[in-house]
Amino acid sequence: MIYLDNNATSRLDERVLDSMLPYLREDYANASSLQHKMGRHANQAIEESRKSLAQVLQVQPKELFFTSGATESINTVLRGVFLRYHAKGNHIITCQTEHKATLATCEYLEKKGARVSYLPVDKNGAIDLDTLKSTITPQTILVSLMSVNNETGVIHPIKEIADICQSNNVLFFCDSTQSIGKQAFDLISVPIDFCCLSAHKFHGPKGIGALFIRRKSKPLQVESLITGGNQEQTLRGGTYNVPAIVGMGIASRQASKIDFAAIEQLRNHFENRIQTEIEDCTINAKEAPRICNTSNIMFKHVRGNELMTKIPDIAISSGSACVSGSRDPSHVLKAMGLTDDEAFCSLRFSLSKYTTQRDIDHTVEALKTVINSIRQQSPIWQMYKDGLLG
Template identity: 45%
Template structure:
């Protein structure tokens, strides 16, 4: 079977063989429960968890005690937003976020609104950015939390989260960022920011699905959302996923080692892809900021092409037209709609997201395939 060229790394990444090698012994030889401290099996598992926690802390320049292991970014976001809301209701009920956030944030905000939260959804600029001034203007004495995604999963747009976090703290509220797409791709130094909570997921940086973490700055008030054993310093109960945690730690170590060379490599390939497609179709539109975006991501809108026909015809490359979590929806991307795109143009937009296995050869093949497909669809008027 011939597989298409994989250009959907923002949806998920393949497990790095080095990550797989690190985690495999913890399914078999070192199978202990990390909470069982009375024998060597449990102690070995606990040591592995501690090592992985340090590896992830090193990547983020945080303290290991500030990291809570979860099942992934969605759980981390739920814990962050719901936990802060419950812990701070005596102070206020107002939460600020952005229209272009992942559904993991937007759906939680909708849930909290049913519990009495007041939610402000900031509109982005046409390039997808929000500003600290926008956030400041939306804040009220009742604001307890602001949540702004570090890098958008659909467009790659990078928000000025450090500056926004500083503004939020000046107004006495807490700041959370969904950094699912940023961790492993961008340099993050939590010791130098006012970020209080940060969510991440392992399967976006070459670890397996089902493991993630939440960074919680020391002394941040947070109510646990999962009870039953007071694991993870009473932040998140449940037997630890030791193989997954080991994998996340190894993936973090590799990202820290290789990011400075991998990011410019991916940016060059992304630019090669973008330039090649635009050379064939100058009317193609780049969605989101071109100056502030992830090195591996481009989102392109193809005018005068039916979006469904386009995606079905791009069978030699694996791409998407939005978040993997909303792939079953028939609605146009809420992210692209917030940027001002029409329904037709949003449907005809394609996200290309590159990764470790991307090469010049497969980028050139992708350009050729896109050119053939779009050219044919335009000729037949589809």
């Protein structure tokens, strides 16, 4: 099996697994049971993991809160800020190409009285910073924009966005789920107020993530999404998932050592072969700044779902894993101006540190064979070649 769906989830690093096993077998105590040695040892492991992650992100450990993943963090920030800051205003700014976790939560908040502005993007998936500036009003309480788009790999100018928010006294929440392990990323020089990540995107375990909340002279107020015990400074109640938290700490250290240039070189080799050897294909958002591992490619008049079923030994996707069961075209590609048919004919290929050139070359050969076969049997393709269709 060749795995090219790393934006959905990534292979667990062996060093991460090794670090987790003792907390599943021997050191299995509840980390909140501080009355005995085993519980204190588990709690210490959590704090060591928090320190490791803080060092990678260049933040203070007390600014990091463990969650079940980015979706929970997104809900915590969007709902929490809306509840705590409604006295100032009810306006939230996001983007049409955000992850569904953000869009769905914003839609929910609109029913509760929030006013949400969804910034458009151009054909390369980029937002216009002047439009962002003009959209901010005295009632704006939060701007929520991702650092990297999960479907196209498009990188937003986070530093510039953060500066705009800061100069307008507006909170900025950045979904950085697709950044860690794919580009240099730290929070020391970028005035982001909230930031979230998920371990399984950078070779850590599933079901664990972190939320960063910057400490300021005037503390940021966020309503708890999950109430219970006093875990995570009362922000997130519930029994600690010690093995996953330990694994996340190790995964974050390993992620900082990844050779991004090598992955980008493989990605470029893949795209060059595709464009050279397969006719009528388009790399979506090719002209935009993109993360090193992601290619979103439209194969003219070849439906992505049909193509995927004919190459079952290669793991790829037609978009975000969170909406993979949807029959609707990608909302990201539609926002970029693609037609329904063009969106349905697009596939995402996302590489990792484990991807080899042999994987890439095998994938290209398989795509060539299957695409040629589909097109030869397609009357629509023949009409297109005869100039009867666009």
